[in-house]
Amino acid sequence: MRDMIKAGVVGATGYAGAELCRLLTGHPGAELAAVSSVSFEGKALWEVYPSYYQVCGPVCGTQEQVVEQCDVVFAALPHGLSQELAAECARKGRVFIDLGADFRLESEEEYQEWYGGGFLDRELHQRAVYGLPELFREKIRGQRLIANPGCYTTAVPLALYPALEAGLIEKDGIVADCKSGVTGAGRKMTQNTHYPELNEAFTAYKVAAHRHTPEMEQTLSKAAGAPVRLTFVPHLLPVNRGILATCYARVRPGVTLEQLEETYRERYGGEYFIRLLPKGRVADIKNVWYSNFCDISLHLDKRTSTFIAISAIDNMVKGAAGQAVQNMNLAFGLEETAGLKLFPPAF
Amino acid sequence: MRDMIKAGVVGATGYAGAELCRLLTGHPGAELAAVSSVSFEGKALWEVYPSYYQVCGPVCGTQEQVVEQCDVVFAALPHGLSQELAAECARKGRVFIDLGADFRLESEEEYQEWYGGGFLDRELHQRAVYGLPELFREKIRGQRLIANPGCYTTAVPLALYPALEAGLIEKDGIVADCKSGVTGAGRKMTQNTHYPELNEAFTAYKVAAHRHTPEMEQTLSKAAGAPVRLTFVPHLLPVNRGILATCYARVRPGVTLEQLEETYRERYGGEYFIRLLPKGRVADIKNVWYSNFCDISLHLDKRTSTFIAISAIDNMVKGAAGQAVQNMNLAFGLEETAGLKLFPPAF
């Protein structure tokens, strides 16, 4: 029997970090060996998240301790803070999985435009792989520096990739109207996530100006084999978890819903974490709660020749911590679903 | 001082009917003279809605009694049930305001296609006016048979009309991605509006197949002066009230956001119930709660030349009962805002 992988989480008291700790605690091939938090150093994780009491015990240490004690380091940090940590992990021979944005964009120019900083070490960036297993699995296996996609950038590309790749839809005029649960905004308090101000509310934010836009375009351009630009409008749902992406694209002349369905079945047929819904069903965030599934339903508006692909994920699992574990599994040659056969509750 | 208008509500115990009773109770120029309900005949309205206890007293009678006792009859009935009632009101000289769909579509063919029935009396249909005052005010004044638009069909056309009318956007490729609060589905219980099944859930329904589609197209075609088809996908929000319509259209070459803003300001500048939001603000359902306002924010995605107009209404007020009162005011020559200066609470 192989040894348990020692896994560590830097930024463990943020939402993505805490979710990672939960998933790693239940993982059959890994153990949560060390966690760190700048804000809560010296405190046990359960003091921040009382639901973890007597279940998940580690005391928050420093980032250095995590790197020292672990085989794989997950970073759930604000953007800009991962690059030095990644370099340190590379020096120490640790696998590094970044839940932030620092290594997701291939183009330094785009990174500068949307995030405002440069690449500290270009050679390191070139070693980074983009961790969306259902699309880029073979590139991820055995790698040691993995950029874990964000929530929108998982939901939208999974919804559109096969249609673009097969040339069934037009490359221009794509719209991604997305709705996210509040955990996507993180643990940090803001006035618009203060309970009475968000409850019973619903609005869009960063309209056509969200940083995830170029990351989606990067993935979709690979599908199309040519540059793709899309209009992306995120909205904030008054629910805890989930992203629903309603994606619109014009179909190429003569394309039928059956062709689209067949294309998706072929592309995703063997994917454990993608559930193509039967006809008549529509993807719903509630059906993927607390799971690593991405549910997808396909629709065609014949009156306007518009393809509508709707995907649903749990933003904290498939959109963050679960996908990170999936990438760890690929990096270490474990069963890809290890620790991730999570059953979404019905209510 | 003129006499109070005697107003009656047929179908008073449904949500739209109950909201009408609430608004009419506070109206300075009308009184709630009679209400009817098939399900609750003989019961007081507060027995169905205990919040009305000691505030809104009428006992539910029959439809016939309402017609007999009132100057204006509001009907909040399932589609198909208004046509005979409208004819009866015409015979008795009552003003009839229909919150249902029976008189909204001008084309009998489309009515048959989407609703499955025909027009009982074509002459009557020709007398009906479409009650969206901000767009068709002059046609509504003094009329006696008014088809009150539904919720989506208020929010979407108000968001797009000025841009189409001024030729600033393309007529094809329009997408209306709409999100509605649950009261839009009415008081009737269904499994998917059972609390534990909708709470924390979010999905689309009737994808590109909702009956409101031709009604929106009818209005937008008037704006464009040519047939407009749009892709309409409604979603169900786990909140009580509100519709947010996120509308997408390609701008004509060279059109700027400033042009669009100026066009909307000119078109809607004098409208009490339309609030064009200042730059940087996005329409939010919570800001129009319990009011007859329609908030609109305008956005332009320069990267893809896509115009994004976002409108928010309270589906029960501007999307149903409030607009019906507004139409009554126009029909009877009252101040258009009478009984409708409702202040949306902040929380």
Next chain:
Amino acid sequence: MRDMIKAGVVGATGYAGAELCRLLTGHPGAELAAVSSVSFEGKALWEVYPSYYQVCGPVCGTQEQVVEQCDVVFAALPHGLSQELAAECARKGRVFIDLGADFRLESEEEYQEWYGGGFLDRELHQRAVYGLPELFREKIRGQRLIANPGCYTTAVPLALYPALEAGLIEKDGIVADCKSGVTGAGRKMTQNTHYPELNEAFTAYKVAAHRHTPEMEQTLSKAAGAPVRLTFVPHLLPVNRGILATCYARVRPGVTLEQLEETYRERYGGEYFIRLLPKGRVADIKNVWYSNFCDISLHLDKRTSTFIAISAIDNMVKGAAGQAVQNMNLAFGLEETAGLKLFPPAF
């Protein structure tokens, strides 16, 4: 016709202050003449609460300006900050209505024990009246310094007063198990009112240690004509508005539910804002939303001889701003219900 009362709100951008601005805007005998806010000086109220856009216009000034320009000054401030302002208002001849706790307790000793400060000016405190109109109306009329009760301290005494006053229940062993909506915690962000942490959560807080305890006891002791102590446990509900107080007391031997009902009917029969519910109904926060009503239902557990009185108020209206307006009406000799005939919506 008398002049409009010039009303001003100090602390207008907190929740209670903002709600006061909303109610005063609709008041037939008063106008919102000036508002102040330390955090948002120079900003219009709608910039903080966008639902007020084009409806409630004032720009936040200073406390001094409010005192200068108004006949009545409402203070919605953290405790400890009202005493000097009250003194200033007294000097300037302004009516002062305090929504904070500084003038609520008659005993300086208790104030020191629970709030940690003393009375700056005892003579001023002696002039203060406790503004719970349904219990102390005659003492409030025409007064110029009114301590407006808090939310729990309105809901619990209204539920128990008549039974204690009539000697139908025991003075000891009273339990008030209360549940409050989140607006009661104010606009200030805290981790436990961050949306994802409160949503779907429910717990008690300050168990048997809440500062409102001595204030309730002060009122109930007047009812009993002897010292009353009670056990008070507040809970935080994941809803915006409303307090439900479930109050338990042992009935005196032989007391029947009919006697209790009769006693309440006599005590509260003429009260517009108290709705004694018919048999079989239970008070529900949703039925008093956005209104100044206090709904009360009475129950008797014969098996254990326990009286259960359940009251529901909107914590922001009857529990804060609405009651403050009611006190203003009494202070100025207006109709007590002026500006407060608010119809609670059904949904």
Next chain:
Amino acid sequence: MRDMIKAGVVGATGYAGAELCRLLTGHPGAELAAVSSVSFEGKALWEVYPSYYQVCGPVCGTQEQVVEQCDVVFAALPHGLSQELAAECARKGRVFIDLGADFRLESEEEYQEWYGGGFLDRELHQRAVYGLPELFREKIRGQRLIANPGCYTTAVPLALYPALEAGLIEKDGIVADCKSGVTGAGRKMTQNTHYPELNEAFTAYKVAAHRHTPEMEQTLSKAAGAPVRLTFVPHLLPVNRGILATCYARVRPGVTLEQLEETYRERYGGEYFIRLLPKGRVADIKNVWYSNFCDISLHLDKRTSTFIAISAIDNMVKGAAGQAVQNMNLAFGLEETAGLKLFPPAF
């Protein structure tokens, strides 16, 4: 290696039944061998609960099939329907675990008073054991007819048992003020669980008249060694899952909080599923979500000598399906925590 236990669920499409199917699917020593549903016979479980798609596959058959094919039969049926099924299981040699109320009360008289029916087979009732493992573990081991307690009747007795057993509180005057999530009301639609009517609402129901009262008293009387009566008022929370029980009792003279804490620590120290919270923490339903934990916090109101014990459970897990699995584990001699080491998510 022992064979997997074949488990079957009768009434699998109700909420408790569906939750059982979820838990059994993840159980290391049992397999979900058959399920039945009267309403959905012939349909797959995922058609009713789409979150189960590709995860939990069985097609609903008949009750007879379940009895035929399984070693243990769980019944999640409305009361009155379990007695014949229990008899059939006894004849066929199946272990029977009843999530309904038919076998919970020892006194036929009380059953008749509160449920309106009699015991069909008294001998069978005498063989039934009451399945609250933390209190009656030794009586449950190896048994074949187990009455699984309901949600309130788990939360309240666990909160009060040690204090009563040790004689630290008075037997009379106990109040259990309980708040339940909506899943406790089941999948069946009712007007008051229609989303718009429950959302933002909060009220009590069946005030001092709920059927769970005698069941709690039965358990607490065992603790006290004498008849105990309590006042029980349940409330409905607008959340999906969870029960918070706030329990009040007078302490015996001189009893301190330290004594109470020590008594609970001794009684529950070895219990995996009971988490006695550290000082300063209060039980919260959100911390036990989707887990089999019962969190308990202890408080003393010294001013009134009132003991306050607050317990929180997930009504669907520890209050229904999870406890049923715990009982199965005891009945079959498995590790008691098998399949139940469920980690409550933080959000």
